[in-house]
Amino acid sequence: MIKIDALPAFSDNYLWLLQDSESRRCAVVDPGDAAPVLAWLDAHPGWQLTDILVTHHHGDHIGGVVRLKEATGARVLGPAQENIPARDQALGEGDRVQVLGLEFKVLEVPGHTLGHIAYYHEDSKRPLVFCGDTLFAAGCGRLFEGTPAQMYRSLSRLAALPAATLVYCTHEYTLSNLRFAKAVEPANEATSARFDEVTRLREQGDISLPSSIALERATNPFLRVTETSVKQMADERAGRENPTPAEVFATLRAWKDQF
Numbered sequence: 440m441i442k443i444d445a446l447p448a449f450s451d452n453y454l455w456l457l458q459d460s461e462s463r464r465c466a467v468v469d470p471g472d473a474a475p476v477l478a479w480l481d482a483h484p485g486w487q488l489t490d491i492l493v494t495h496h497h498g499d500h501i502g503g504v505v506r507l508k509e510a511t512g513a514r515v516l517g518p519a520q521e522n523i524p525a526r527d528q529a530l531g532e533g534d535r536v537q538v539l540g541l542e543f544k545v546l547e548v549p550g551h552t553l554g555h556i557a558y559y560h561e562d563s564k565r566p567l568v569f570c571g572d573t574l575f576a577a578g579c580g581r582l583f584e585g586t587p588a589q590m591y592r593s594l595s596r597l598a599a600l601p602a603a604t605l606v607y608c609t610h611e612y613t614l615s616n617l618r619f620a621k622a623v624e625p626a627n628e629a630t631s632a633r634f635d636e637v638t639r640l641r642e643q644g645d646i647s648l649p650s651s652i653a654l655e656r657a658t659n660p661f662l663r664v665t666e667t668s669v670k671q672m673a674d675e676r677a678g679r680e681n682p683t684p685a686e687v688f689a690t691l692r693a694w695k696d697q698f
Contacts, residue, residue, distance in 0.1 A: 441539055443567075443607070445646055446475040451611040452499055453648065455569060458486075459539045466490035466513075466538050468558070468569045469609050473503030477510060490538045493517035493526070494571025495555040500609065518547075520554030530556060548573040548597065550590025551580035559600065567605040567649070570597060575608045576650040577633070578616030579661040581696065587689035591664070594688075598662045602653035613637050613647035616659075619698050623660040623672050623691065630658040664688045 442460065445453040448471055455468040456479060463486045467476050470491060480486055488511040493501055501517075501524060508515055508525040516538075517523030519531045530536065534545040536558075543558040550573060557570040572580035573590070574597045582590055597606075617634040624630055633654070637647045655662050663669045664687040673681050673690040681687040 441541060443649075445648065446479060448472040448475050449499060453607075453609055453611065453646070454503075455607050455609075457539055457541075462539075463487065464489045464539055466492060467507070468492045468607070469494055469500040469571060470503040470507055471497075471499035471501065473506035473510070476503065476507055480511070487511065488513045491515045492538065492543075492558055492569060493523050494557060494569065494573075494609075495552040496521040496523060497552065497572070500571065518554040518556040520547075521552065543569075546596060548593035550582055550585035550587075550593045553584045555585075555593075557597065559604075561601075565605070566601050566603055567607060568597065568600060569607045571609055573597065573608075574606060574655065574659075574662075575610060575616055576606065576613040576647055576655070577620050577630075577659050578612055578695070579659075579692070582692060587692060588685045590692070591685040591688040594661055598652065598656060600652050602651070602656070604652040606648070606650040606652060606655060608648065608650070611646060611648070613650075614641055619695050620658055620660050622698070624663070624666075624668050626668065627658065633658050660691055661688060664691065 442458045444456045446456050448454050454470050457466040491513050505524050515525045515527045517526045519529035530545045532547040536543050541560050543560050546557045548555050548557050559568045573593055614637050620630045664684045670687050673687045676694050677690045
């Protein structure tokens with residue numbers, strides 16, 4: 440069994456550290472800062488960092504890659520369509536990679552950036568996805584490079600993963616995202632309950648992740664654009680009818696940008 444821990448970085452980033460206690464090997468996802476990873480390795484003598492998984496090229500996700508590569512010799516995996524420093528293996532749609540004995544399928548999920556990828560491990564008992572800044576708990580990433588239509592398709596792909604899939608995104612944005620989700624769907628009891636739960640977690644100093652695809656389907660407005668309640672709110676916000684789900688999404692994303 441692979442253990443996955445969050446190493447906090449910057450103000451709200453999480454670097455996901457995968458650990459195989461039997462082999463004493465580990466891997467890290469999106470190390471924007473090398474220091475937390477090196478500190479963990481110093482505190483755990485005998486462990487080896489073997490792999491660095493990168494979802495996209497933003498600095499808070501790649502800033503520590505070169506230093507970690509130089510310090511450990513770890514293999515660097517990253518999207519083929521983006522400039523990833525020290526990358527050893529360029530990955531695209533449908534590629535499969537082995538990390539600590541787990542097989543990950545690469546999904547191209549453009550929108551936040553044009554070459555953004557996710558790493559999906561399909562398992563009947565414990566499926567999981569490292570989705571970078573595409574899907575957040577109760578939200579989604581800003582559209583820095585892609586179009587609303589691209590991001591809508593990417594989120595739809597992730598939403599179609601099995602309900603039990605654990606969602607490992609890379610920022611602690613959940614509470615603020617849920618405030619927006621409540622504004623979009625004030626009558627959604629699941630969203631209100633999740634907001635209360637996450638509020639308690641954060642007050643206790645606990646993190647709100649990982650999420651699950653089932654929870655996102657129930658409470659994330661960006662995955663619920665075909666729901667009547669969400670479309671009606673988007674139409675009201677836009678002052679017109681949004682005829683397609685992608686246009687509902689675009690209205691919600693523009694609203695969230697100013698929320």
